[in-house]
Amino acid sequence: MRKSIQFVVKYTKHCNLRCAYCYEYKELHKTDKMELADIERFFLNCKKYVEQNTQHINFIWHGGEPFIIPLDNYREIKKLQDKIFSKDVVVSNGIQTNMTILTDKHIKFLKEEEFFDSVGISFDVYGDQRVDINNQLQTDLVLKNIQTIIENKISVGGISVLARNTFPYVKEIYSFYDELNIPIRFLPIYRSAFDTQVEQHALTVKEILVAMKMLLEAWSSSKSAVLVDPLDEYVNYAIAYMTKDENLKYFNKRDDEHTFILNKDGNLWGISETYNQEFLYGNMFSETFEEVIDSKGREKALIAAENRCEKFCKNCKYYGYCSGSFINNITPIEELSIEKEGCIIKLSIDLIIDFFQEHDIDTYIKNHLSQQTWDCFHT
Numbered sequence: 001m002r003k004s005i006q007f008v009v010k011y012t013k014h015c016n017l018r019c020a021y022c023y024e025y026k027e028l029h030k031t032d033k034m035e036l037a038d039i040e041r042f043f044l045n046c047k048k049y050v051e052q053n054t055q056h057i058n059f060i061w062h063g064g065e066p067f068i069i070p071l072d073n074y075r076e077i078k079k080l081q082d083k084i085f086s087k088d089v090v091v092s093n094g095i096q097t098n099m100t101i102l103t104d105k106h107i108k109f110l111k112e113e114e115f116f117d118s119v120g121i122s123f124d125v126y127g128d129q130r131v132d133i134n135n136q137l138q139t140d141l142v143l144k145n146i147q148t149i150i151e152n153k154i155s156v157g158g159i160s161v162l163a164r165n166t167f168p169y170v171k172e173i174y175s176f177y178d179e180l181n182i183p184i185r186f187l188p189i190y191r192s193a194f195d196t197q198v199e200q201h202a203l204t205v206k207e208i209l210v211a212m213k214m215l216l217e218a219w220s221s222s223k224s225a226v227l228v229d230p231l232d233e234y235v236n237y238a239i240a241y242m243t244k245d246e247n248l249k250y251f252n253k254r255d256d257e258h259t260f261i262l263n264k265d266g267n268l269w270g271i272s273e274t275y276n277q278e279f280l281y282g283n284m285f286s287e288t289f290e291e292v293i294d295s296k297g298r299e300k301a302l303i304a305a306e307n308r309c310e311k312f313c314k315n316c317k318y319y320g321y322c323s324g325s326f327i328n329n330i331t332p333i334e335e336l337s338i339e340k341e342g343c344i345i346k347l348s349i350d351l352i353i354d355f356f357q358e359h360d361i362d363t364y365i366k367n368h369l370s371q372q373t374w375d376c377f378h379t
């Protein structure tokens with residue numbers, strides 16, 4: 001049994017913004033979307049596998065901007081899910097939105113959890129990337145909408161891209177979310193639409209490490225210490241290493257892979273070689289999930305992941321304390337930078353251990369971490 005299966009569904013590539021670092025940049029103008037009949041075929045094609053192999057299926061409705069699509073479409077999808085999936089399976093739905101589209105109807109829809117049970121807001125707070133098609137910055141609109149979301153007590157998570165022009169503001173971005181008590185995920189650029197995007201916007205491993213250091217300092221000096229991903233994950237690994245806790249299972253992509261990217265045309269990939277035809281798992285509009293995960297494309301992706309683990313993880317001192325899911329799932333862009341500069345997780349764990357040793361961990365916990373945050377490390 002897999003604990004859960006997650007599909008990141010590229011419902012449409014259409015977006016009202018034009019962030020220059022967006023890996024969907026070439027397709028943002030395309031207004032088509034998945035048809036309901038396609039979505040029904042997708043659900044039917046994964047039904048048997050899901051019901052026999054997991055208790056939880058999670059769909060992240062992604063884009064483009066998924067709120068461009070009328071809310072009634074999501075209501076129709078909900079009806080399909082209720083009709084197709086057994087009641088023994090928990091079906092959940094999340095959305096990743098740029099939070100520029102928010103009417104009273106959206107507020108009511110989210111508040112009543114008609115369809116979405118989790119909302120991720122992709123918003124950098126600082127930097128000059130979040131512009132519309134007329135190159136106008138949308139920061140004020142998003143800030144206003146986040147305020148409305150908070151007033152309506154809708155719980156959300158934040159996502160901020162770690163790029164060249166957000167890098168100088170890492171601490172400020174963390175403080176913004178921390179003060180609002182919104183958990184935040186920092187996402188370095190890991191996929192691109194064209195080469196110049198990487199040159200212009202991506203950070204080196206050393207720069208990401210500096211960002212991690214700034215985050216560690218901001219997080220550790222905060223009283224609320226809202227969860228910050230991926231730092232919280234790296235802290236867990238550091239603690240496992242320091243306490244010699246060997247209970248963590250090393251990630252085995254063959255059995256443990258649980259996140260899949262479903263493109264608008266039904267093509268399915270893992271999260272490493274997404275959009276590369278050589279590694280295509282199959283098509284969920286015309287094949288069953290059993291066929292897709294047994295495909296040659298997936299086998300190729302699994303072998304590539306196993307080779308990466310052999311190359312980067314087997315001789316790493318944190319092997320067994322770090323889950324290795326990062327190396328299993330890295331994209332070609334990330335692999336190139338790791339080849340040159342080393343594994344960002346290893347470097348981050350080194351940094352965290354030094355930090356804990358410098359700060360006397362017991363006093364540090366007492367003074368700085370909330371009990372709730374500490375408990376999170378142990379669950």
Ligand code: SF4
Nearest residue numbers: 015017019022064098
């Ligand atoms: S809001 Fe998201 S999908 Fe739209 S351009 Fe920006 S990064 Fe791309």
Ligand code: SF4
Nearest residue numbers: 312313316322343346
């Ligand atoms: S190389 Fe990186 S991902 Fe692999 S075990 Fe070491 S720290 Fe973890």
